[in-house]
Structures are given as structure tokens and as C-alpha cells.
Amino acid sequence: MRSYGEAAARPLQTPAPATARKQSDLAALARLLPYLWRYKWRVSAALIFMVAAKVANVGVPVLLKTLVDRMTPHTSGGQLAVQAAVVVPVALLLGYALLRLSTSLFTELRELVFAKATEGASRSISLEVFGHLHRMSLRFHLERQTGGMTRDIERGTRGVQSLVSYSLYSIIPTFIEVALVLTLMAVKFDVWFAVITAAALAVYIVFTVSFTEYRTKFRRQMNELDSHAHSRAVDSLLNYETVKYFNNEAFEAARYDESLERYRRAAVKSQTTLSLLNGGQQFIIAVALVGMLWRATEGVAAGRMTLGDLVMVNAFMIQLYIPLGFLGVIYREIKQSLTDLDRMFGLLEQSREVQDQPGATALRVPAEGAGVVFDAVDFAYHPSRPILQGVSFEIPPGRTVAVVGPSGSGKSTLARLLYRFYDVDAGHIRIAGQELREVTQDSVRQAIGIVPQDTVLFNDSIGYNIAYGRPGASQAEVEEAARAARIHGFIAALPQGYDTPVGERGLKLSGGEKQRVAIARTLLKNPPILIFDEATSALDSANERAIQAELHSAAAGKTALVIAHRLSTIADAHQILVMEAGRIVERGHHTELLALNGVYARMWALQQSHEGA
Known part of the structure; x- marks a missing residue:
């Protein structure tokens, strides 16, 4: 096995021939x-x-x-x-x-x-x-x-x-x-x-x-x-x-x-x-x-x-x-x-892997909301390692669907595909009945808001990072979003208030504070589709319960995809999908899945025993 020093000392690429360099210069x-x-x-x-x-x-x-x-x-x-x-x-x-x-x-x-x-x-x-x-x-x-x-x-x-x-x-x-x-x-x-x-x-x-x-x-x-x-x-x-x-x-x-x-x-x-x-x-x-x-x-x-x-x-x-x-x-x-x-x-x-098709139109979101459909979706970051295999589910307008499963099962990949960071290898993803590849990327991302698991903030003020969800928002709107995310009191107590710098990648804030800023940012954007990717994973139990109520309120009337690890946070979702190895192995409401006494029931029992301990 090569040492780190040997790996670092690998030779540089051979310089291009003189003719190629001249052509490159020209x-x-x-x-x-x-x-x-x-x-x-x-x-x-x-x-x-x-x-x-x-x-x-x-x-x-x-x-x-x-x-x-x-x-x-x-x-x-x-x-x-x-x-x-x-x-x-x-x-x-x-x-x-x-x-x-x-x-x-x-x-x-x-x-x-x-x-x-x-x-x-x-x-x-x-x-x-x-x-x-x-x-x-x-x-x-x-x-x-x-x-x-x-x-x-x-x-x-x-x-x-x-x-x-x-x-x-x-x-x-x-x-x-x-x-x-x-x-x-x-x-x-x-x-x-x-x-x-x-x-x-x-x-x-x-x-x-x-x-x-x-x-x-x-x-x-x-x-x-x-x-x-x-x-x-x-x-x-x-x-x-x-x-x-x-x-x-x-x-x-x-x-x-x-x-x-x-x-x-x-x-x-x-x-x-x-x-x-x-x-x-x-x-x-x-x-x-x-x-x-x-x-x-x-x-x-x-x-x-x-x-x-x-x-x-x-x-x-x-x-x-x-x-x-x-x-x-x-x-x-x-x-x-x-x-x-x-x-x-x-x-x-450098060619763009994901490009708008010629003549792509903007996504049209009906007044009643935008439903999301995954239809037999296959996807792999590398051909030798498939991530999603034949995944199909639907999130009706105004409904919340939660996805649970072990790490590496493909949960976060669903969010990336919905944002169209990648195109699917097979199958279709539709929003409001419109194929994702036939509409512009900008309009798709404008219609979606996400609270990611790993929150990274700009090296600027707290106010700037919240307002980033909707540039041009008024200070009153920023503070309203912060209140909904249960972080306004913390910000107001700071000497510089909303002008407080958060440092490189937001490292001056704790994990929970960063996550609440991310929640406020998404609430300010107020899109018709919401994605919560372990949105409360960095919060303590008291704040988690309080913010969970705010997230439920924010998701009311919106189409929401919730990716969760703690099952207690998604027990009231309209439908829960259980994933393993890139496939949906169970689906249903919380009580239905418990009654199946399958993968979800075992996960629930295991988490309940840990929490009880």
C-alpha cells in the first residue's frame, strides 16, 4: 500500500507537445x-x-x-x-x-x-x-x-x-x-x-x-x-x-x-x-x-x-x-x-451534465399545489454501483411523504434528483404532471425549498443568510421567518443582532443554530414544494418538538418530502416509505407499517428502546 507521501509525490502530467501547445495558444x-x-x-x-x-x-x-x-x-x-x-x-x-x-x-x-x-x-x-x-x-x-x-x-x-x-x-x-x-x-x-x-x-x-x-x-x-x-x-x-x-x-x-x-x-x-x-x-x-x-x-x-x-x-x-x-x-x-x-x-x-432541452418551458405550478411523481426511477452515481432501482411513489398536492431507511439506502438521492442536480438513468420524475427534463432547471429549483442535513452558511451576517432564501425580502419578513424557526430570540440577544457574522461555513454558530437559520431561510422562500432532509437532526428534543410543529405548519397545504432518521418526527406523515438498498420495501401510514411487523416496526422498536434507555 502506498503511503500518503508517495501518493502526494505522484508525477505531474506530461506537458503537451509543442504543436498542441501552439494550437492551444492560438x-x-x-x-x-x-x-x-x-x-x-x-x-x-x-x-x-x-x-x-x-x-x-x-x-x-x-x-x-x-x-x-x-x-x-x-x-x-x-x-x-x-x-x-x-x-x-x-x-x-x-x-x-x-x-x-x-x-x-x-x-x-x-x-x-x-x-x-x-x-x-x-x-x-x-x-x-x-x-x-x-x-x-x-x-x-x-x-x-x-x-x-x-x-x-x-x-x-x-x-x-x-x-x-x-x-x-x-x-x-x-x-x-x-x-x-x-x-x-x-x-x-x-x-x-x-x-x-x-x-x-x-x-x-x-x-x-x-x-x-x-x-x-x-x-x-x-x-x-x-x-x-x-x-x-x-x-x-x-x-x-x-x-x-x-x-x-x-x-x-x-x-x-x-x-x-x-x-x-x-x-x-x-x-x-x-x-x-x-x-x-x-x-x-x-x-x-x-x-x-x-x-x-x-x-x-x-x-x-x-x-x-x-x-x-x-x-x-x-x-x-x-x-x-x-x-x-x-x-x-x-x-x-x-x-x-x-x-x-x-x-x-466543460460540458454541463444536466442541461435544459432546447425549447424547455418554465414549470407551471397550479394554484392547488404541485404533486410529485417518481415513476420507475433508476439512478447510479457510477455505473458499477446502482443507488436507486425502480423507485416509484407519488406525493399528492398538499400532502407529506416521509422516507426512512438505513444510511446508503438512497434517501438523500431522491432530493438531489428532485432538484435535478442529476438526471435519472431510467424512469421519470414529474412535478404537477410535467416531466422534469422538459422544463427549465431554474423554474424547478424556484418551486422547491430544502432544509439540508448538513447546513453550510455564507461567511456573512445571520440576516444575510436568512434573507438568502428570498433576496430583497424586508427586514420584517426576515424576522418573521426567524421567529417561525425559533431563532429570533437568540439573534436579538446578540450584541450585533442580525448583523452578527457567522464565520466561514457558519462555524461560529452551533449545529442547532445553523439548522434553524436554514429552516428560516427556507420558510422565507415559501415555495410550493418542501424537502426536509433530517431537518431537525442537530436540535435537542425540546427545540425539535417546537420546530417540528412549525415545520408542520409551514408544510400545511404544500407538497413535502421528509427524509428522516428519527421515526418519531414523521409518525403523522400521510405516507411513509421504507427504503433498503435503493428499493422501497414498505409503504403506508405509521399504524399500518407497525401492523405489518416488518422493517419499519423493527426500526421503531429499536429506536423506542434506545430512547427509553
Whole structure:
């Protein structure tokens, strides 16, 4: 048997081939473009400002060359030379300052205009992913690690901003400037200046891209290990009570440290290769600069070029190679942003197990109430383990049907299927005569209210959690629901009243208090169909009897499905179903089932003897 450490140290998935990654990058980019194109006028304006900024930037060395040439000492004398030495430099200096200002101005205008497009695209994608995740089936969420999934969404959202920022603000402007400089140098000087510059740029880009591709796997591994460590940390902290129950703080720390150590090793590899990349880039830049300046110096010595030309060539090289010095980082970040986007878009591509049929209509609930019918229902969470087998029963409008049986018999699965968290494998479920798969999920869930056995609350106030049953309800309605659930007195006695925070998952409240909040929430919703899944299991006997009366009152005139363990709480149900191994083995009223002297009678006798003891 493998130890926990061996299980945790399983190898990560093999990285996808380069061709597949390129296709994935292109697919992610193609998915992003429609979100940006919604702001096409802003995109167009930003591109115009970007080109204007680069034209102004290229003009700065040209004006600097003219300024140096004008200031170069010459032999001509007289008053005209004195005026040229004073007036011309002043005009050139003003022009130089104006070009510098224009470069910054157009750059800021570009960012100002495009900010709305970037933030708008990030917001639209994040909202779409968030909504899609809420529409996913329960199975998807049970099989996913929430910490890793939220990390993917966070990085994907940030990836939109990084991708736009680096491509529009760094890569594209740099290549525009390169094209302008190469054209200017080829026209003004001999072609060798353009050849040296172009060759150096080509070698630089090929080296940077190929080496960055090589080290991308280390970066990807870092992200996977980061998500893995984050998921472990979140899972451990969410279950901190369990950790303390079993005195496993050191064990959890060791598991987390193991994840951090694996992340550290990947980070060291990533940093080592980054240092090699930066060193190679600087070497290529240094060789190119030496070649260009040697060519320019020779031209000045031969009289083919002026001192201003030498200054201009040097200024051009500095302007080009400073942004190119970050090309490796930028390319890596763009690749990483595309990877993060792909992972987030991958969440959008997850198919929904439970979907509304085309043309599905809203559930229509008659004024007299909604009956529920299970007709020969088969269901299994996994094909090898059937849960329900041929289950058939009916809950007439305004009636209460209770389901009892041992753990694992399929009682809670009935509630999940009624909510349509899953679709049945065979058979039919109908509400008010309408097949569940032919109506919209939203309308079905709007018609049902549930008090679950395991109550989980939002990390907000008590008032917020009760009002969640019907957002927009007034404070008076919230308090009325709390009174019906026998929790208003407790809340009113708290220093902050209904504004009292309940903590993560409601852990600041006791189990009984959480369950009464859940009851109040469902009573506030006031739906035509109610499900009570062990609704009073966390309450003491006195409160159970009091709330049981409130639940009976709330269920009056409504269709109710009660899943119970304590048989005394459902003795007055209109019908009781006894389940074993996914089948209904007995059904009838309390007295009828006792008279059968079967499974229900044995369960009743056993519980009565325990209570008597």
C-alpha cells in the first residue's frame, strides 16, 4: 500500500507537445479577440495613438542628430554663425522637448483609451466563467478542488490584462519602432546598418523564443505545483476542525511543506534558466552594438557620416535594445498568459451534465399545489454501483411523504434528483404532471425549498443568510421567518443582532443554530414544494418538538418530502416509505407499517428502546 507521501509525490502530467501547445495558444487568443472587439473603436484609437507615439519616439534621435550637427564647431565666421549658434539650438531644443512630450502623451492616451476595453474584457470573461461554473452539475463540483479552480480563474483574469498589456504596450510598439528604424537607416546610410540591425534582431528573437520555449515547461510546472500547494492549504484550512480532532497539525504542515519544497525546486530551475536567457540576450546585444558603432565610427572618420549621425545610431540602438532586453520576460509572460487563458477557457468548455432541452418551458405550478411523481426511477452515481432501482411513489398536492431507511439506502438521492442536480438513468420524475427534463432547471429549483442535513452558511451576517432564501425580502419578513424557526430570540440577544457574522461555513454558530437559520431561510422562500432532509437532526428534543410543529405548519397545504432518521418526527406523515438498498420495501401510514411487523416496526422498536434507555 502506498503511503500518503508517495501518493502526494505522484508525477505531474506530461506537458503537451509543442504543436498542441501552439494550437492551444492560438485557440485561446481566438477566444479572447471577440471580447476585445466589442470595443473596436477604442482598439482602433489605441492603435493610432501607439503608432503616433512610436513615430515621435523615432523622431527624437533624428532631432538629436540635427542638434549635434548644428552645434559642431565650423570655420564659417561672422554674425550669421553667431545667430545660428544661438537661435537654431533653442528651436531644436524646443522641438526635442515637444517630441519627448508627444511620446509620453500618446502613450498615456493609448493606455487611457484602451483601459476600458481591457477591464471590460476581463470582467466579461470572469462573469461568464463564474456563471458557467454555477450552471455545472453537482458531480463536477464534487470532483474538482475548489482552491485550484479559483486559482485558475484568478490567473486567467490576470492573464487577460497581462496579454493585452504586453502585446499592445510592448511587443507591437517595439516591432513598429524596429521597422521605422530599419527603414530610416537603410535610406539615410548604407544598407549594412540595416543588415547588422536586422541580423542581430533575428538572432536575438530566435534565441529568446527558442530558449523561452525550453524553459516554459519549468514555469508550467511551477504553476501546477502552486495550484497543488494552494489547494492543499485551502482544503486543510477549511477542515481545520478535523485536523484538530485528530491532532494532525504536524502532518498537515508536513504535507504542505512537501508541496512547497517541490515548488521551490521548480522555481530554482526556472530562475537558473532565466539567468542563462538574460546572459545570452546581453551577449547578442553587446555584439550588435559593437558592430554598429564600429561601422558608424569608421564612417565619421572617413567623412561619410557626421558626429550627429554617430549619436543618432547610438540613440537608435539604445531605444531598440532596451525594450528588447525584456523580450524574454515579455514573451514568457505572454505565453504564460495564453496558458492561463486556455485553462480558464477550458472551464468554459466543460460540458454541463444536466442541461435544459432546447425549447424547455418554465414549470407551471397550479394554484392547488404541485404533486410529485417518481415513476420507475433508476439512478447510479457510477455505473458499477446502482443507488436507486425502480423507485416509484407519488406525493399528492398538499400532502407529506416521509422516507426512512438505513444510511446508503438512497434517501438523500431522491432530493438531489428532485432538484435535478442529476438526471435519472431510467424512469421519470414529474412535478404537477410535467416531466422534469422538459422544463427549465431554474423554474424547478424556484418551486422547491430544502432544509439540508448538513447546513453550510455564507461567511456573512445571520440576516444575510436568512434573507438568502428570498433576496430583497424586508427586514420584517426576515424576522418573521426567524421567529417561525425559533431563532429570533437568540439573534436579538446578540450584541450585533442580525448583523452578527457567522464565520466561514457558519462555524461560529452551533449545529442547532445553523439548522434553524436554514429552516428560516427556507420558510422565507415559501415555495410550493418542501424537502426536509433530517431537518431537525442537530436540535435537542425540546427545540425539535417546537420546530417540528412549525415545520408542520409551514408544510400545511404544500407538497413535502421528509427524509428522516428519527421515526418519531414523521409518525403523522400521510405516507411513509421504507427504503433498503435503493428499493422501497414498505409503504403506508405509521399504524399500518407497525401492523405489518416488518422493517419499519423493527426500526421503531429499536429506536423506542434506545430512547427509553
